[in-house]
Amino acid sequence: MPIPEFPNHLRIAVPRGALFGETLDLLAQLGIDTGEVRANDRKLLFEDAGIVTMRPSDVPTYVEAGAADLGITGKDVLLEQSERDVYELMDLGFGRCEMVLASVAGEDRAEEALRRLGVVRIATKYPKIATGYFLQTGRQAEIVEVKGSVELAPLTGLAEAIVDLTATGTTLRENGLVIRERIAVATARLIANPVAHKLRAAEIDALLERIRGI
Amino acid sequence: MSTVDRLEGPPAPAQVDRIPSGTRDVLPDEMREIRALTDRMHGVFEQAGYGEVYTPALEYERTFSRQTLDQAAPAYRMFDEQGSVLVLRPDMTIPIARLVATRYSHAEPPLRFCYTSYVYRGVRPQRGQSREFLQAGVELIGSPGAAGTAEMLAVLCAALDAAGLRNYRVGLGDSSLYPSLLEAFDVNLARQERILAELAAGDFVGVEEEVAGLGLSSADQAMLLRLARTRGGPEVLDGLSGRLHDALGGMREVHRLLSPEVAARVIFDLGLVRNIGYYTGAVFQVYDPAYGMPIGAGGRYDELLGTFGRPLPAVGFALNVERLHIALTSEERAARR
Numbered sequence: 001m002p003i004p005e006f007p008n009h010l011r012i013a014v015p016r017g018a019l020f021g022e023t024l025d026l027l028a029q030l031g032i033d034t035g036e037v038r039a040n041d042r043k044l045l046f047e048d049a050g051i052v053t054m055r056p057s058d059v060p061t062y063v064e065a066g067a068a069d070l071g072i073t074g075k076d077v078l079l080e081q082s083e084r085d086v087y088e089l090m091d092l093g094f095g096r097c098e099m100v101l102a103s104v105a106g107e108d109r110a111e112e113a114l115r116r117l118g119v120v121r122i123a124t125k126y127p128k129i130a131t132g133y134f135l136q137t138g139r140q141a142e143i144v145e146v147k148g149s150v151e152l153a154p155l156t157g158l159a160e161a162i163v164d165l166t167a168t169g170t171t172l173r174e175n176g177l178v179i180r181e182r183i184a185v186a187t188a189r190l191i192a193n194p195v196a197h198k199l200r201a202a203e204i205d206a207l208l209e210r211i212r213g214i
Numbered sequence: 215m216s217t218v219d220r221l222e223g224p225p226a227p228a229q230v231d232r233i234p235s236g237t238r239d240v241l242p243d244e245m246r247e248i249r250a251l252t253d254r255m256h257g258v259f260e261q262a263g264y265g266e267v268y269t270p271a272l273e274y275e276r277t278f279s280r281q282t283l284d285q286a287a288p289a290y291r292m293f294d295e296q297g298s299v300l301v302l303r304p305d306m307t308i309p310i311a312r313l314v315a316t317r318y319s320h321a322e323p324p325l326r327f328c329y330t331s332y333v334y335r336g337v338r339p340q341r342g343q344s345r346e347f348l349q350a351g352v353e354l355i356g357s358p359g360a361a362g363t364a365e366m367l368a369v370l371c372a373a374l375d376a377a378g379l380r381n382y383r384v385g386l387g388d389s390s391l392y393p394s395l396l397e398a399f400d401v402n403l404a405r406q407e408r409i410l411a412e413l414a415a416g417d418f419v420g421v422e423e424e425v426a427g428l429g430l431s432s433a434d435q436a437m438l439l440r441l442a443r444t445r446g447g448p449e450v451l452d453g454l455s456g457r458l459h460d461a462l463g464g465m466r467e468v469h470r471l472l473s474p475e476v477a478a479r480v481i482f483d484l485g486l487v488r489n490i491g492y493y494t495g496a497v498f499q500v501y502d503p504a505y506g507m508p509i510g511a512g513g514r515y516d517e518l519l520g521t522f523g524r525p526l527p528a529v530g531f532a533l534n535v536e537r538l539h540i541a542l543t544s545e546e547r548a549a550r551r
Contacts (some may be wrong), residue, residue: 064506065506066505066506066507067506083338085416085507086416087416087417087418088416088417088418088419088420089418089419090418090419091419189419192416193506194416194506194507194508195501195502195503195505195506195507195508196503196506197416198383198385198445198481198483198499198501199383199481199501199503201445201446201481202446205443
């Protein structure tokens, strides 16, 4: 009995936000027509180009379930969602950011809290990364999860420090925060659904070769 | 009812009797389909000479503590009236190894058993990933090497055919391949474990970084990385040189013993590693394009029975019935379109 081949091409989950432009540039270089995606910022599914667009943090969810075969997202997202069963195929190099520990300039209140109170309060959008980092470095921390504008937390006394992603450090500086420790470097990664990686090996490997050739 | 009343909504959830996260009730429509599906597969198993066994859902914890089970480690523990620690079985392979060593201690091998049983794992619940889930599988005890592995693949494909799944493929790898190469390159044990864990998780960026740090020649580095990614038809077993060619002898032998129908289903996957400690050689995983996760898995575990005092080579597989059912439903839906 013949086993049917795949009629449609690979579906790629593309992150809207900071990585959006460079991701589309990469796909365009691979010969994928990204014109419609660039022109239309409300539409989400582009069947002809094989592209679906979404928040970066949703990319692993779609790829894990096989709703997309491949995806592009930041290493920060993958670290925060390390339980997701996806293959990490390639470091694409762009979208370089750093995960840092930062607090208000001047005497480090985080250090003081640890010394005198035994526990430091850390505000972050990345509770898993922050928890892991303080566990590894042997310090007690209370992780406060916030959904946006983390910089506000140390300025208002919600927390003594923050764990956040920064590309240029501008937002930190503008809010009077300084980097105290560097936790990890995050760049854009190409990820794949494990089953698609086995069943569509030739197509995926050809794509990887072309990315390497750019 | 006025709008205001309606906004007050249903009674507070506290009044609903819930079931534990990751478990679920099965109602007659679904149950009928699952029963029919497992009956079809069970028919194949019996036909091939695999007798059905049942083992208790509760076992002593020490039965499972001889092995590194990682994902398949027991998650649910309780005490009996003597204070002994009991676990809910996380798989059926170990209970059947125990059963063979105790009930068949003098029986002439090979022995063939099948089961359709619930097992329990502390997974992150989602569709197709329950904490209590039904496995249909077989174990072939005392049939060594390629012949036993080939028989297992034949039974696996026959069961999937009987289930009605059409587009499935079986990934076949050798869990000793990558470790033996790392061993040959004198990679220290901690590093080996890191690389194998990354490989099992599909972290190819991590593998690349680790391999780059091993201080090997660039040709050897390239070979290790290429091997991790090599998967495809039988052609991937040829055209390799020296040590690598010899290391693939077992897989070539299995391929030689497969019927054309079964061989057409197999993807040879040189980077396939499974993070369950008892696998010693051939390992396999079942994929279907209609479902994003493997729907079954298995492999050779030639050392496991020895730890129970009856050293016999063995091989087996288990299919996740819930995932198989989802894949079947998706295939049917796609065929209707």
